[in-house]
Amino acid sequence: MENTSQKLEAEYKNNLIIRLLPGLILCFIVVFLGIYGADQLGFIIVKLNLLPAGSASPLSGIFVAILIGIIIRNTIGLHSIFIEGVGFSVKYALRAGIILLGLRLSLTEALKLGVWGLPLIISCISCGLVVTLFFTKKMKQSNRLGTLIACGTGICGVTAIMATAPVVKAEENEISYAVANITIFGLIGMLFYPYLAHLFFLNDPIKAGLFLGTAIHDTAQVTGAALIYNQMYDIEKVVDVATITKLTRNLFIIAVIPLVSYLFFKSVDKQESGEEYKLPKWYKLVPLFVIGFLLFALTRTIGDLTLEKTGSAFGIFNPSTWEQFYNFWSSFGSKYMLGLAMAGVGLSTNFKIFKGLGIKPFYIGLIAAFSVGTVSLIIVSLFGHLIVI
Numbered sequence: 001m002e003n004t005s006q007k008l009e010a011e012y013k014n015n016l017i018i019r020l021l022p023g024l025i026l027c028f029i030v031v032f033l034g035i036y037g038a039d040q041l042g043f044i045i046v047k048l049n050l051l052p053a054g055s056a057s058p059l060s061g062i063f064v065a066i067l068i069g070i071i072i073r074n075t076i077g078l079h080s081i082f083i084e085g086v087g088f089s090v091k092y093a094l095r096a097g098i099i100l101l102g103l104r105l106s107l108t109e110a111l112k113l114g115v116w117g118l119p120l121i122i123s124c125i126s127c128g129l130v131v132t133l134f135f136t137k138k139m140k141q142s143n144r145l146g147t148l149i150a151c152g153t154g155i156c157g158v159t160a161i162m163a164t165a166p167v168v169k170a171e172e173n174e175i176s177y178a179v180a181n182i183t184i185f186g187l188i189g190m191l192f193y194p195y196l197a198h199l200f201f202l203n204d205p206i207k208a209g210l211f212l213g214t215a216i217h218d219t220a221q222v223t224g225a226a227l228i229y230n231q232m233y234d235i236e237k238v239v240d241v242a243t244i245t246k247l248t249r250n251l252f253i254i255a256v257i258p259l260v261s262y263l264f265f266k267s268v269d270k271q272e273s274g275e276e277y278k279l280p281k282w283y284k285l286v287p288l289f290v291i292g293f294l295l296f297a298l299t300r301t302i303g304d305l306t307l308e309k310t311g312s313a314f315g316i317f318n319p320s321t322w323e324q325f326y327n328f329w330s331s332f333g334s335k336y337m338l339g340l341a342m343a344g345v346g347l348s349t350n351f352k353i354f355k356g357l358g359i360k361p362f363y364i365g366l367i368a369a370f371s372v373g374t375v376s377l378i379i380v381s382l383f384g385h386l387i388v389i
Helices: 002-014 015-048 061-075 080-104 114-138 143-156 159-165 172-201 205-215 217-231 237-251 253-267 288-310 319-348 360-386
Strands: none
Touching: 002 319, 015 061, 015 080, 015 319, 061 172, 061 319, 080 159, 080 288, 080 319, 114 143, 114 205, 114 237, 114 253, 114 360, 143 172, 143 237, 143 360, 159 172, 159 253, 159 288, 159 319, 172 319, 172 360, 205 217, 205 237, 205 319, 205 360, 217 237, 217 319, 237 253, 253 288, 288 319, 319 360
């Protein structure tokens, strides 16, 4: 009997799939609960007339999955049988999700903003990065957490945080804090900025769309804000302009992650985490999953261009099939792979660790969000008339 038990234990240790399966199944359950919960919360928000009828939920299923994971970890706890699979989700599902997201972004979208659109976006991204990192240092906060908030504020919210986290070796509690920070201020911007855009830009859909696309953090929140604007003032073009602006801004993840990684390793306090940090070689600052993201974005771009010129993407896919292809895989990456990873983050996060982070990072996120909104408002007011879409 004892020999049988030992054999089973040895088989368990040697079989990777068996070891990973419990944690992966748990993460999948949390993901589906997160997606369902986000949809239900979105339904409630629409019913309260905070968003137009038929709008998608402005809350990410990923964010709700993190919350569910945190609740599970801090109430019933996480049995040791789940730990290896949860860790696998955080590490590998995250990278797969970021790579697949590349199919959502076509480089040709950036060209629609013309020569003046890109400097506007770069200015807002730079503001988010510089202000956040400055106040992180000023308030003597964690460089890792400050870097995550900087990327989330400057580029594309939750996605940028998740893409940056493995590069700067962020802890699970820091990722959760940064995601919560970005989500809160993004939702506030989504509800408030459409009215601010109308106040400053009246019936100019290009300026309003540029402002919403550069001032609000997450893609879903930008879309929600543009729909609110359209409902309130019946200007449909603002939805297209805001979407193009935000997708173009998202593309900068390719350049910004290596940049902030360099700044992080250059300035990090070696005593902060008790481990030795060394500035890696330049080519190691560009993670393989970012290269994968770029390759998939190029694939989407070439497919769109060949579709436009010949009527079929790569000479193979008709318009309907091509659209279904990139929509399916990009959605699979953003919903399920990234959801799986962030469910793992939530399940790995112990509330006790948050006591060491305090309220100051929340203030940093507030200052950064306000600064980006202000810079966007000023630049769009001064140069928005030069952009034609």
